[in-house]
Amino acid sequence: MSRYFTEDHEWIDVDGDTATVGITDYAQGQLGDIVFVEVPEGGRRLAKGDDAAVVESVKAASDVYSPVSGTVIEGNAALGDDPSLVNSDPEGDGWFFKLTIADAGELESLMDEAKYQDFVSKL
Amino acid sequence: MRYLPLTQPDREAMLGVIGARSIDDLFVDVPEAARLDGPIPGLPLHASELAVERHMAALARKNLAAGDAPFFLGCGAYRHHVPASVDHLIQRGEYLTAYTPYQPEIAQGTLQMLFEFQTQVARLLGTDVANASMYDGSTACWEAIVMARRVTRRAKAVLSGGLHPHYVSVAKTMAKFTGDVLETSLPSLTAEPDTAALIDKIDDDTSCVVVQYPDILGRIADLSELAAACHAKKALLVAVVTEPVALGLLKSPGEMGADIVVGEGQSIGVGLQFGGPYVGLFGCSEKLVRQMPGRLTGETVDADGKRGFVLTLSTREQHIRREKATSNICTNSGLCALAFSIHMTLLGEAGLRQLARVNHAAAFAAADRLAEVPGVELVTPSFFNEFTLRLSKEARPVVRQLADSDILAGVSLGRLYPGAESLEKGLVVAVTETTTAEDVAVLAEALREVLA
């Protein structure tokens, strides 16, 4: 399993042609207490960079973009009852959605962990 | 000047602190060509309270106030008696001159009042939740159509012929710019509302059906069948209530299955005011709440654990979501919502029911009396406090003629639907607790003369 990152602070875990997407710890720290998450439904087709989800804190709402193209398998239903999972476990239980990847080649333009940490340190 | 506390010595001292020689130095960024040398010529200079009051009172005297004549107008604005305390309370400086409650620690008065208002409105309309008010009924109606599009992802709305023509006109204007497709029609001068015709129009592209309850002619429709028909095609039912006092006696649209209920709250606490400011009511089911436009107040606790209230779910709104907001609306109709809420509290359920009974009975009696006049026929056998008559002549000139004799005889359908021949003999008459039997007698006699 490998993990990649985007400059918009999404992470994507890839396992074969299935991927899980969420937002990074840095992102949840910037947003503050998460109050609501809107996740995509299963079956939705996403192109790379499409608005896939919305994450809301009290004073801000941010769009979460799909790092790759694919078809959504499911959104994380647990976030409906407990959006605070995004704060407490952003890179684990706070995942947003799973999708089937359409084009693995798109992963090449994403960052690995080391590059992402470097990127964040310069912000 | 009485509203300007600074004295000349003050101004000079302050300029000294700032380091400017004159006030003109502070306007240095204004290009010379745009600077005005002095007060704009041709406009009057300042005036005393006495002079201003005199000027405005003279303008007020040129109008025929509803209280000075037998008065029968409705069609979206109703004359009800507002208890004296309401107007006193809303003029308290802490309400009148307060701001939007963005700093909740020092705005609990406004916030708690809005929470009470939201609850009163939701209960009245029969919905799970309601917002802290919109500008008025017509813009609330439009916002409901937009919300139905967001929720269903469909763009075609079916509007009942019984929906207030101004509300239809607003929706048509807005739809030109948003690409919503509206199906509209004229009402027919018949006893029955257009429920069956609406049901026929619902298909898989329909986002919502918008129906007024009671409608523009005063007719009352059972919305349950319409709600079921909408839901069968996964469309929403939007009900519009322009006379909330009716809900003191009638089933609420929410309990009959409407998904979004909007309305005009003017009847309660607000007064006629020649058309504004009014107060839009907006309620919907719990599952739609994040798609609802406008301000929302919610309950929470403070750092000491005390119950308090805050504006919430703000991320839907313009100041955060900017381009992706549910609406561009910024203000609600705060002071009018307060007036509504105070009046509703003074009435209470028992009072509201009694008010509704008095209205209905008075309208009943008036309809019977007017239908006795030769040349007058009652079109609507079922109504709350507003009914439609068919006259033997075109109604609009009759209304004008009666106005010349200081009788405000109701709203002619010719005024609302100019050029619609099928409606030109229609006259909509509203009767409330402020109408006396003598007023009705005067109207009956005047109609008898004019129609003879």
Next chain:
Amino acid sequence: MTINPSGWRPEAPQAGANEAATFTGNRALMLEEPLIFEIGSTATTGVDFGPAPATSGSRLAGLERTAPIGLPGLSEPEAVRHYTRLSRQNYAIDLGLFPLGSCTMKHNPRLNEKVARMPGFADLHPLQPVDTVQGALQVINELAFWLIDLTGMHGVAMSPKAGAHGELCGILAIKAALEARGEGHRKVILVPESAHGTNPATAAFAGYAVEDIPATAEGRVDLAALKARLGPDVAAVMITNPNTCGLFERDMKAISDAVHAVGGYVYCDGANFNAIVGRVRPGDLGIDAMHINLHKTFSTPHGGGGPGAGPVVLSEALSPYGPLPFVAKMPDGHYKLVEEETADEDHPQTFGRMTAFHGQMGMFTRALTYILSHGADGLRQVAEDSVLNANYVLRSLAGTLDAPFAASGPCMHEAIFSDEGLAEGFSTIDVAKALIDEGYHPMTMYFPLVVHGAMLVEPTETESKAALDQFIGALRSVAERAKAGDPTLKSAPHFAPRRRLDETLAARKPVLVWKEPELAEAAE
């Protein structure tokens, strides 16, 4: 049915660590007040009616309500006490300086209230035959001409119900004008990064794509960047002038000229008109449309969040597209209401109707009363005093708080500070909450976004020098504490009716209506 059959009442709040307990939870004149649902009952009413006359049957099409509604009533004394107690938990202009930038929290004269309530205005139905309301139409017309003359524009749309509604009106007029020219393909509106959120929201609603215009280091629109972006796909720019940093856009005329040169229109957000009324006419700077907030510049009351009124002045190019209805004065002195009926002859290119009836008449009477009171000379003095007061605040605090644009010249009617220099871990919100304890409503915070931790202070012209001095002293004191890292700021406010409220909880688990306690528990 009683609303509250269990008789449950909120528990007397626990005493905070820093206060003595009382039985009631009250603290002298600071009174706790339950909800009407907790003290009222469905059987109580504070209104008396005569008996309903007997009726033969009901004519409600069989739709009579059978279920209770659940609306509590109170007697008149209880109701007066409830709402009076609640009112005392609000800050208001009547209590003190309200330094909210871009809101223009000036004194709301009571003559306005008296005039608005004259029965000849308040007791008029909007659909009365126009011959019976000539005085009302004259009020609208007189106010319309004042607004046109004060702004140097050609026409005015009076019907928008609030500032944001006015913005929509202006943008729709622009859209209609472009379509009439066959240029409906223009899809972009340019908006400064510092703009109020209603600007992009309005543009998006009208179907436009919104792009940001950057600001210069001096806090103004970057004219070069704007010119570089202008092109045949731009429908309009939306500019606030003076802008949201409280600065006059020196290049306003050049901006207008550049936009017109590519065939676009200039919309001006008139929220800050108070700074220039009577001293500058926006029409002289080339704008095409500007909404005016009557509840800001022209003293109609804020009312705890509304109602507002947002008439829109229009250039000669845009006036033909303005909305219905409007009031026209005929050669014989008679006033006519132009609605859909005569649109084909009188106003054929209108984009349509924006609201039922004619507009916020109750605000027109108030605003006209205010304008007549001040007159042309008084209004000019209003602008001067508002600018003087803001500059006094700016220079008095320049040594204490970072004022990012203070070096580049005077501000207009509002002064902007940033959070630079505050101790590590301290920010604008801590300054704001401490200011509450000092007896003030905080200034506008974190807006505009172009200044970090922005604090935007607009005193308005109705503050005396003494009131300003006291405010300056309070803000200076709080700022010094924030720079020194005083930890008590973090738990402020200490003395307000409520401490800091948990907004996260309110958003995660929204409770938007009251429920009977048994039902609320069952739901959890």
